[in-house]
Amino acid sequence: MARGWLLLLALIAGQGWAGDGGSDEPGSNSTVPGDAAGNGSAWVGDYRIRDARGERELRLVRDGTRIEYRIAGEPIRVWRQTSDGVELRELYPADQRMVVYVPGDLRTLDKVPDWAQLSGLVDPALRARLATAGNASAFAQPLARYRGADAQGKHVELDWLPAPGLPARYCTGKPDGSRCSGGDVIRLQGLTQIPVQQAFTPFDGLLEIDHADLGDMEMDAFVHGLSHAEHPAH
Amino acid sequence: MRHLSTILGCAALTMLVAGPGLTAEPEHIRGKASAKRAASAPAPARGESAQQWYSDGARAARAGAELRPSHRKAKNVILFVGDGMGLSTVAAARILEGQLKGRSGEENALSFERFPYLSLSKTYSVDGQTADSAPTMTAMMSGIKTNQGVLGVTQDARYNNCASAKGKGVASLLEVAEALGMSTGIVSTARITHATPAATYAHTPNRDWESDAELSAEAKASGCKDIARQLIEFPYGNGLEVALGGGRSYFLPNTLNDPEDTSSKGRRLDGRNLANEWGSKPASAYVWNKAQFDAINPATTKHLLGLFERSHMEYEADRPLDAGKEPSLAEMTAKSIDILQNRNGNKGYFLMVEGGRVDHAHHAGNASRALVDAIALSDAVRTAQRKSSDEDTLIIVTADHSHTFTIAGYPDRGNNILGKVVTDGALALDSDGKPYTTLGYINGPGYRGPAARPDLTNVDTANVNFLQEAAVPLGSETHAAEDVGIYATGPGAHAFQGVVEQNVVFHVMAQSQRDTSFFFCSLFGGCGKNDKKSSLAPPLLEADLRAGMTKQ
Numbered sequence: 001m002a003r004g005w006l007l008l009l010a011l012i013a014g015q016g017w018a019g020d021g022g023s024d025e026p027g028s029n030s031t032v033p034g035d036a037a038g039n040g041s042a043w044v045g046d047y048r049i050r051d052a053r054g055e056r057e058l059r060l061v062r063d064g065t066r067i068e069y070r071i072a073g074e075p076i077r078v079w080r081q082t083s084d085g086v087e088l089r090e091l092y093p094a095d096q097r098m099v100v101y102v103p104g105d106l107r108t109l110d111k112v113p114d115w116a117q118l119s120g121l122v123d124p125a126l127r128a129r130l131a132t133a134g135n136a137s138a139f140a141q142p143l144a145r146y147r148g149a150d151a152q153g154k155h156v157e158l159d160w161l162p163a164p165g166l167p168a169r170y171c172t173g174k175p176d177g178s179r180c181s182g183g184d185v186i187r188l189q190g191l192t193q194i195p196v197q198q199a200f201t202p203f204d205g206l207l208e209i210d211h212a213d214l215g216d217m218e219m220d221a222f223v224h225g226l227s228h229a230e231h232p233a234h
Numbered sequence: 235m236r237h238l239s240t241i242l243g244c245a246a247l248t249m250l251v252a253g254p255g256l257t258a259e260p261e262h263i264r265g266k267a268s269a270k271r272a273a274s275a276p277a278p279a280r281g282e283s284a285q286q287w288y289s290d291g292a293r294a295a296r297a298g299a300e301l302r303p304s305h306r307k308a309k310n311v312i313l314f315v316g317d318g319m320g321l322s323t324v325a326a327a328r329i330l331e332g333q334l335k336g337r338s339g340e341e342n343a344l345s346f347e348r349f350p351y352l353s354l355s356k357t358y359s360v361d362g363q364t365a366d367s368a369p370t371m372t373a374m375m376s377g378i379k380t381n382q383g384v385l386g387v388t389q390d391a392r393y394n395n396c397a398s399a400k401g402k403g404v405a406s407l408l409e410v411a412e413a414l415g416m417s418t419g420i421v422s423t424a425r426i427t428h429a430t431p432a433a434t435y436a437h438t439p440n441r442d443w444e445s446d447a448e449l450s451a452e453a454k455a456s457g458c459k460d461i462a463r464q465l466i467e468f469p470y471g472n473g474l475e476v477a478l479g480g481g482r483s484y485f486l487p488n489t490l491n492d493p494e495d496t497s498s499k500g501r502r503l504d505g506r507n508l509a510n511e512w513g514s515k516p517a518s519a520y521v522w523n524k525a526q527f528d529a530i531n532p533a534t535t536k537h538l539l540g541l542f543e544r545s546h547m548e549y550e551a552d553r554p555l556d557a558g559k560e561p562s563l564a565e566m567t568a569k570s571i572d573i574l575q576n577r578n579g580n581k582g583y584f585l586m587v588e589g590g591r592v593d594h595a596h597h598a599g600n601a602s603r604a605l606v607d608a609i610a611l612s613d614a615v616r617t618a619q620r621k622s623s624d625e626d627t628l629i630i631v632t633a634d635h636s637h638t639f640t641i642a643g644y645p646d647r648g649n650n651i652l653g654k655v656v657t658d659g660a661l662a663l664d665s666d667g668k669p670y671t672t673l674g675y676i677n678g679p680g681y682r683g684p685a686a687r688p689d690l691t692n693v694d695t696a697n698v699n700f701l702q703e704a705a706v707p708l709g710s711e712t713h714a715a716e717d718v719g720i721y722a723t724g725p726g727a728h729a730f731q732g733v734v735e736q737n738v739v740f741h742v743m744a745q746s747q748r749d750t751s752f753f754f755c756s757l758f759g760g761c762g763k764n765d766k767k768s769s770l771a772p773p774l775l776e777a778d779l780r781a782g783m784t785k786q
Binding site: 215219 | 383393394429448501546549552555557591595598599600603679709711713
């Protein structure tokens with residue numbers, strides 16, 4: 001279930017989670033500058049992304065404390081800041097179910113996400129190592145261009161929208177190359193700002209299941225199906 | 235002297251006769267052992283000596299031989315259940331606790347490992363080789379084995395079929411204790427409606443029917459009650475005195491915001507606030523955080539409900555991070571005993587305490603949290619021992635089932651139990667030249683394939699968030715079918731002998747406690763020479779217990 005978004009985060013724009021051990025880094029729960037927190041509206045970005053599973057559409061919905069990813073063929077994922085840390089909900093509207101990873105579950109599974117990367121798609125550390133390469137505008141927003149290389153030395157181009165804190169375009173090339181190859185990894189296709197009440201998928205009517213309980217729910221037909229779909233890549 | 239010479243002479247003769255056989259180790263073992271001895275560093279200074287090993291062993295043997303069972307009846311019974319706390323978990327937790335105290339660890343003993351009586355428990359269910367917590371806890375609380383996924387009903391009830399469970403409820407020891415006027419309590423770090431605590435007070439053909447939101451249409455139509463409601467509407471005696479754990483959302487209506495996570499609501503569809511219903515009774519209280527819990531006066535509180543999380547309570551390793559703050563398992567145990575002792579007069583009490591999150595951490599493939607929670611259970615047992623008397627209180631510690639958790643390799647003495655295997659002072663390497671950890675799982679989320687194993691050389695495997703490697707990819711690590719331990723002390727504990735079926739736990743508790751022993755003997759006989767033949771066939775059904783109470 002959670003492997004899909006991990007794969008996405010790991011492959012498209014840097015390492016957004018710590019992997020084996022030690023993912024409780026300071027600042028991992030920080031919100032993104034320029035976010036729409038507190039004004040009652042949410043950003044909705046429609047993206048075309050390319051990762052190991054091929055090209056896909058991603059709708060990213062975000063306010064100050066919630067981030068929602070919608071990708072066709074996958075459960076809707078909503079991360080939420082709570083008083084105990086980051087919580088993940090995976091929504092299965094067709095099954096009227098919702099699997100909840102409370103903060104303790106994410107810590108136990110070593111899957112505490114980097115909030116900044118989750119909300120902005122691109123690892124902030126990667127953006128910090130790139131050089132500015134001019135300004136423009138796109139989607140009725142000022143746009144900053146960045147160029148440089150990632151930690152592996154691969155050429156990187158990033159077009160960044162500072163106001164929503166979202167990428168407009170991200171691509172990579174070969175090590176020591178001077179241009180991207182193979183097309184864009186992230187491309188924004190539409191950006192809107194809408195009232196929060198209309199932005200996020202409602203939880204109403206979805207029966208909540210704790211992720212911690214899945215191991216004890218093999219007799220439940222829905223959970224049984226989930227556990228056997230958990231490792232599709234293998 | 236002459237006598238000793240004779241003995242030594244006989245022993246030498248035996249050795250000579252048996253010698254060739256005894257020394258015929260395969261070459262590879264002899265070679266390996268020699269190499270290991272050659273490469274061994276000097277034994278670390280632990281104050282250990284050959285003389286000490288001998289003396290300590292002899293002392294333990296003498297103590298065992300001198301042990302005499304207590305033939306008194308117990309006044310109180312406390313059952314501790316480490317959910318999923320199999321023998322490998324106990325051994326690893328023992329080592330970790332010792333290492334956290336700055337010692338090698340292997341020589342350490344958890345509190346309950348010092349209990350005098352021990353059995354092994356066969357945990358299979360009526361229809362499962364590897365069981366879940368519902369039939370296993372039903373076995374321990376009601377004296378019968380039953381089917382996977384069902385709670386407090388006989389094997390004639392079918393999973394998820396409410397109609398089939400009608401009239402199949404089996405009385406639990408807690409229910410009988412309440413009916414006999416004893417005080418009762420349940421404590422868990424899991425939801426108080428989760429399978430293990432629920433088996434003490436609920437009867438349902440589906441362990442997941444914890445609130446009315448989970449009930450199927452058939453369940454509603456056939457009149458099955460959800461588990462939280464069964465706790466609040468408990469029909470025996472004056473109801474449970476203590477229920478402490480997680481699971482708040484199962485008691486609150488879906489229109490009410492949670493007090494700790496204010497953007498989440500309760501789950502109940504029937505509009506009832508079961509927590510308030512409990513708290514509104516005379517001398518009763520409902521608390522949801524540690525400050526409220528600490529403020530409870532056991533002398534004036536007759537019934538205490540504590541629901542410290544919307545769902546399960548935090549892992550012990552994460553408890554300091556919780557915004558609402560939670561009491562520890564030991565603190566909940568202490569408060570429970572205080573209340574039960576104040577309430578019981580001379581009647582005694584029954585208390586069940588579950589370390590519920592050992593199981594969840596194992597399912598997640600996270601050994602560190604599982605072991606820390608097992609140590610927390612050991613601390614709670616120590617607290618219970620301190621607050622009760624071995625003269626009148628039977629304490630049993632066991633598990634409902636095991637997990638696929640392993641302790642492997644040839645780590646040196648004192649090697650970090652959460653670390654990589656270090657043999658003779660050097661990292662032990664697999665056939666690809668990569669290090670590996672002592673702890674691991676047969677299956678679960680720790681699977682790292684299908685590519686080659688990761689190189690753990692620079693990975694901190696003792697980090698609390700590290701997932702031990704697993705051989706088979708599964709989203710959740712599974713239970714395992716091997717036996718679990720039963721550790722017992724106090725009146726009646728000596729009945730635990732050898733390898734037993736899991737439902738024997740109920741029968742030992744029932745026969746050891748003064749009032750329940752008399753009750754079951756009167757009902758079913760089998761307790762002595764003057765037995766009269768009973769017209770009632772066991773087990774004691776819930777309906778019969780209710781009917782008996784009505785006649786009273």
